[in-house]
Amino acid sequence: xxxxxxxxxxxxxxxxxxxxxxxxxxxxxxxxxxxxxxxxxxxxxxxxxxxxxxxxxxxxxxxxxxxxxxxxxxxxxxxxxxxxxxxxxxxxxxxxxxxxxxxxxxxxxxxxxxxxxxxxxxxxxxxxxxxxxxxxxxxxxxxxxxxxxxxxxxxxxxxxxxxxxxxxxxxxxxxxxxxxxxxxxxxxxxxxxxxxxxxxxxxxxxxxxxxxxxxxxxxxxxxxxxxxxxxxxxxxxxxxxxxxxxxxxxxxxxxxxxxxxxxxxxxxxxxxxxxxxxxxxxxx
Amino acid sequence: xxxxxxxxxxxxxxxxxxxxxxxxxxxxxxxxxxxxxxxxxxxxxxxxxxxxxxxxxxxxxxxxxxxxxxxxxxxxxxxxxxxxxxxxxxxxxxxxxxxxxxxxxxxxxxxxxxxxxxxxxxxxxxxxxxxxxxxxxxxxxxxxxxxxxxxxxxxxxxxxxxxxxxxxxxxxxxxxxxxxxxxxxxxxxxxxxxxxxxxxxxxxxxxxxxxxxxxxxxxxxxxxxxxxxxxxxxxxxxxxxxxxxxxxxxxxxxxxxxxxxxxxxxxxxxxxxxxxxxxxxxxxxxxxx
Numbered sequence: 001x002x003x004x005x006x007x008x009x010x011x012x013x014x015x016x017x018x019x020x021x022x023x024x025x026x027x028x029x030x031x032x033x034x035x036x037x038x039x040x041x042x043x044x045x046x047x048x049x050x051x052x053x054x055x056x057x058x059x060x061x062x063x064x065x066x067x068x069x070x071x072x073x074x075x076x077x078x079x080x081x082x083x084x085x086x087x088x089x090x091x092x093x094x095x096x097x098x099x100x101x102x103x104x105x106x107x108x109x110x111x112x113x114x115x116x117x118x119x120x121x122x123x124x125x126x127x128x129x130x131x132x133x134x135x136x137x138x139x140x141x142x143x144x145x146x147x148x149x150x151x152x153x154x155x156x157x158x159x160x161x162x163x164x165x166x167x168x169x170x171x172x173x174x175x176x177x178x179x180x181x182x183x184x185x186x187x188x189x190x191x192x193x194x195x196x197x198x199x200x201x202x203x204x205x206x207x208x209x210x211x212x213x214x215x216x217x218x219x220x221x222x223x224x225x226x227x228x229x230x231x232x233x234x235x236x237x238x239x240x241x242x243x244x245x246x247x248x249x250x251x252x253x254x255x256x257x258x259x260x261x262x263x264x265x266x267x268x269x270x271x272x273x274x275x276x277x278x279x280x281x282x283x284x
Numbered sequence: 285x286x287x288x289x290x291x292x293x294x295x296x297x298x299x300x301x302x303x304x305x306x307x308x309x310x311x312x313x314x315x316x317x318x319x320x321x322x323x324x325x326x327x328x329x330x331x332x333x334x335x336x337x338x339x340x341x342x343x344x345x346x347x348x349x350x351x352x353x354x355x356x357x358x359x360x361x362x363x364x365x366x367x368x369x370x371x372x373x374x375x376x377x378x379x380x381x382x383x384x385x386x387x388x389x390x391x392x393x394x395x396x397x398x399x400x401x402x403x404x405x406x407x408x409x410x411x412x413x414x415x416x417x418x419x420x421x422x423x424x425x426x427x428x429x430x431x432x433x434x435x436x437x438x439x440x441x442x443x444x445x446x447x448x449x450x451x452x453x454x455x456x457x458x459x460x461x462x463x464x465x466x467x468x469x470x471x472x473x474x475x476x477x478x479x480x481x482x483x484x485x486x487x488x489x490x491x492x493x494x495x496x497x498x499x500x501x502x503x504x505x506x507x508x509x510x511x512x513x514x515x516x517x518x519x520x521x522x523x524x525x526x527x528x529x530x531x532x533x534x535x536x537x538x539x540x541x542x543x544x545x546x547x548x549x550x551x552x553x554x555x556x557x558x559x560x561x562x563x564x565x566x567x568x569x570x571x572x573x
Contacts, residue, residue: 016380016464017474025373026389029366033441034395037407044410083316090313094306102314104557108321110496111549111556113503115523116542119530120324123331123539130327131319156320175299182298191299210397217400219506220523224530237402241510244406253410256403263398 045257048250056254061230062239066258069236070266072147073215076154080211081204083155084162091163092170109159114220121153122224145227150235153222154215161214162207169203201277209270216263328546331539343537344544351517352525352541359433359521360501363440367497368490371448375486376478379456380464390453396445404442405510408435431513436521439507444497451493452486455567459485488563492556499552503545 045053056062091103109117125132125143135141143149173196181191219237226233236259243252301309332340343349374393378386396404412419412429422429429435463485467477483490505523512519520528522541529538559567 014381015468016461016477017468018376018478019381019383022373022377022380025369026377029370029373029441030389030392030445033438034445035392037404037411037438037442038395038399040411040416041403041407086309087313087317090309094310096310098314100557102317104553105317105321107553107556108325108549111499111503111552112324113505113523113526113542113545113549115505115526116328116503116545116549117324119526119538119542120328120331123327124323131323152320156324159320178299188298188301213398217398217403217506219400219402219509224527237400237506240402240406244409244510249410249415252406256400256406259400259403267398 041253041256041260044249044253048253052250053254053257056251057258061234062236062255062258064231065234065236065239066255066262068147068150068234069216069259070262072150072154072235073212073218075151076158076215077208077212079151079155080158080162081208084159084207084211085166085200085204088163088166088170092167106160106163109156114157114218115224117156118153118221118224121149121156121221125149125152125225144225145229145233147233149225149227150222150233153225154218157218157221158211158215161211162204165207165210166200166203169200173199198277198280202274205270205274205277209267212270213263213267216259216266325546328539328542331535332543334536334539339536340540340543343534343540346537348517348520349525349537349541352520352522353544355433355436355520356502356522359436359440360498362437363444363501364494364498367441367444367501368448368494370445371450371452371493372486372490374449375452375456376482378453379459380461393446393449396442399442401439401443401504401506402510405439405507408438408442408507408511412438430511431515431519433519435511436508436519439511440501440504443504443507444500447497447500448490448493451489451496451567455486455489456482485566488559488566492559492567495552495555495559499549502548 057066087106091099091106122144123129125135127133127136127142127144129144132142132144135143141148143152177195177199178191181195182188186194217237219235219241222235223238226235226238228234228238236255240252240255243249243255300306344353374389377383378389399407409430410416412422412435414420414423414428414430419429427434429438463481464477467481468474472480503523504521505527508521509524509527512521512524514520514524514528516525516528522545526538526541526545529541
């Protein structure tokens, strides 16, 4: 059966109809919804010119916002890298009551609207909130309206990414590999560090990159808890919104271009590390 | 070897962590999840019900609140089916044929994931805003996009664009095209092949993708905030309404609407878990992002 079908496919590379229709729908919608709008941004940036764009970016308020957005996103993605790995490991390898519920709860940040997360986290961590009050009274720490609040919001938003990319890879690890390592005298920790972790590295990096990209551009969950003080807790996406409200389109375009440029540069570096780590694992 | 054999039978297996380590790790995970995910969930309902059910429900019956709910349903009702059509078309084009540019198309489909929602909104304003070439013409013809419902639909579609396609492409790659080829050989038309062979094969993954797409569509905030103009009763979706109410210190009204969206999120998660449990074999995408 399969041989005859394969024979058919060889004779005629595409007996299946609908190529024109499916490619037509795909390209039309993709262009209208994604490519043309992004093209409009790039075109506008080209009209403004690199000198003026840099002039807008190179202002203390813009630089502070960009630095804050990327710094906080990095902190949150690093936290989620470690916690996500732990969470994925516990979910795949251990059996405990409520495991199914925990597995479902990991996806809540995907499903919960960001504005809802934003006001909920603010209510929790505000100085009179359920977490905010004890933190302030006992430790003298304020979370809401500081950079730490931004970290919390970005950790919430990026939580599922590392878990969901690493989980299937852990599930596919063959027990024999760990047994061989143990038989050869490696301690459990050594096995985890030298044998298991390298296998997870590409997936970890993918999850990290996704969490980072999401956190850099995040807006809804952050603006409520951040306090939005210029130069201190004002994130780059918010500054774009402010510029738009002032009808300073060129200013908004400059910040957007800077964000896109830095994001793509970061993703490129992560991709290169990934290629390198795959080569390392394949070689060893 | 002799040493290993001499060990007592109930020692920890060498491929497992010690029991106390397991308990510690499970405890850490449960505690952190309760703080990070559980607490925000509880607080939404606690704040909404602060003055009881009646006040919370009454705030949702407000005219502006009702129009926000209807608008959100309408926007998702247009954006999600369009994205489902796109997802099916893209998956068909990517998995049933070999052609140049497939890799490029895959990359472009994922593009919205790496663009900030605010930047997405800005892009739509630049293309369709009253000051642009296209937008100016549309406004003059009486069809404004930005600060109107079409812009909200476009922004929502941009943000949720990859969801359905990303569920279908891996599954349909795995399924191959032999079943479709068999149907065609037996004389079925292309459309009938799709309806009776392909669609039943992908229906659960399609539903899964639509579910995720819908949850994100109804909750989208950043991109919609930029293009909507936030006109109460006209272009304010539920998330926008939450922001406006919250900034006006109408806590109960804001959290009541947030609770409604949270119920939707919980329903989405329940259906998603059900699909993963019941139809795991037909959702290759399970567990993947």
